[in-house]
Amino acid sequence: MGQSVLLPCLGLACSLLLLLGGSEGLGSRGENWGPQEEDQGAAAEGGPWGRARYEALKKHFGAVGALSKQYWQLLACKVWQEGCEEEQEEDESSPRPGWSLPLVGQDYLEILSAWYCSFGKCCETGDCRVVNNITGLELDLSGQLHGQHLAKEVVVRAVQGFLQSPRPEKALVLSFHGWSGTGKNFVARMVASHLYRDGLKSECVRMFISLFHFPHHNYVDSYKVQLKKQISETIQLCKQSLFIFDEAEKLHFGLLDAIKPFMARYDNKGQVDYRRSIFLFLSNIGGNTINEVALDFWRAGRAREEISLEFLEQQLRLELLEPADQALDNFLQVEGCLSAR
Template identity: 55%
Template sequence: MARWAGLPLLLCCLGPLLCGAAGRSRAPREAEPGAAAPGLPPGRAGSDLSGQYWRYLACRLWREGCEQPQEEGSRESQGLEMDLSRRLHGQHLAKDVVLRAMQGFLETTQPEKALALSFHGWSGTGKNFVARMIADHLYRDGLKSECVKVFISLFHFPHPKYVDLYKVQLKKQISETVQLCKQSLFIFDETEKLHSGLLDAIKPYVDHYDSINEVDYRRSIFLFLSNIGGNIINQVTLDFWRAGRAREEITMEYLEQHLCMELLESTDGGFAHSHLLEENLIDFFVPFLPLENHHVKLCVRDAFLARSLPYTEEVLDEVVRMMVFLPKEEKLFSAQGCKSVAHRINYFLP
């Protein structure tokens, strides 16, 4: 009983600290998402506390688990690297760029600005998948965390005539989230459909300001997901295939110049002409290559494994044959990527 004697007093004294720790990065999961921490009821502050913090608390109370932990940012990067390698298929460039960007950002004590990544490629190539993966490694509750805000262009901002109202609401949500969680994650899906006014409203939060209205946004992460650039990414990948070269030979330097050119020439929405691009506030443009037959087959396998279902190579091939592949002559790239795979395996269940 003596080991518990100081718990109520310590938790009382740490109340403000607990509330302020909600936005910290967490270690790879050590409990089920949303599970209550020992000694505390489920609550907003507890749901996003890092595993490292609870080990620290146990160490101070009972001198258990007091071994020197790894740097938290390094551990997050290692977990993300493993997940990207195991679950993201056919995306050697995206894996490398995302990992390097996240690793450098998380391990920097005081970043100069918020991290801004722009994901580009066809639907189903893994843009949302990677965004979800990042959220899962940063926060105990993943996308459900109060530190994460996801905005879908035509869902959250459907009417151009209300853009001024949307700007006020968007700024308010960003400000409130960062005040709750110093390291927040903002995901903008279908960015090419966002009104340019909304994109420009985001600009100050990813710029090089120490603070805005006494709030520091430099530990925040902004992800912009877009189909813009998908055509040039696909064309470059197809040209490499026709030349008998492996897609893994495509370098970021070679593809980025083509991607940036298409972005600047794009007439889709205001993204290409927003201050985010004009003032070079996007830190990395991340290309997602079109998926080939064997990549889709790996996605099908993952879908069976995720549901603990048995499968055979013949069944995997059969599911892949149901998919549409382009262009018409080569039938090389999946038109939907891996997007509908999880539903298609239902046709092969007993």
């Protein structure tokens, strides 16, 4: 094991030494060596080891050491995402030296970073499991999801705004409504595949199907304990977690109560910070209402793109207020219900 660890370290050290090559490297005759008059004066004072030559050499080695330190800081920031803020503050507060990173050294830095990232852990998000490809999500929704203008607009806007928020107050909750086969699962899979490297297979993503994972109402208490544990463990494992609940209208109200605390405003009392989590609820409730609204617009000669989220949400709320669905309505305290019809 010692050799397997030592060899990469030796390779890293050699690569860092290569970074020093450039127009202002150790063997160059640039300004860092000092003017020629100092060399001549040093020779007059006592040969090559005169005082002036010693000071010039000392200054140069100091510059080389500082250059190596800067290369290392850049590498650590680029590969491990560590020390970037400190480095930026230090650069702003301290004066810059009379040299800069040579282009050859920058090329070596890119090569070294790519080499390390081929087997190591380094990502722009700080977590290689998370990719957050909003551009790809928007393109795929536009190109592959047809007849769903509300989902295209609201999903991208909601997810992008949530991810760009430095400190969200609570988790993101979205609900997709419509009949089976209208695209709810398709959109959920698309969100997972563009936010996580492994999509639905990612350890950051958990999908629950009501009748499959929670089939017996007699075991609701046991389900509640298991569900809370799974959500907490997933969030501890992955700060940005995605939870998908299919057939949400069939969830027992006891399970809904178990999920509520994870979607409420963060009170900073618990040990798990769930504000970066995303919850998607897929429900067949509202399918009839959505179809009726679309049919009414078609009869009136109006395009379905004229259906607004506000108008559709009002109609959905009326159906959700029915006794059989009231528990789900009280549970889905979200900014808007998304139609997947």
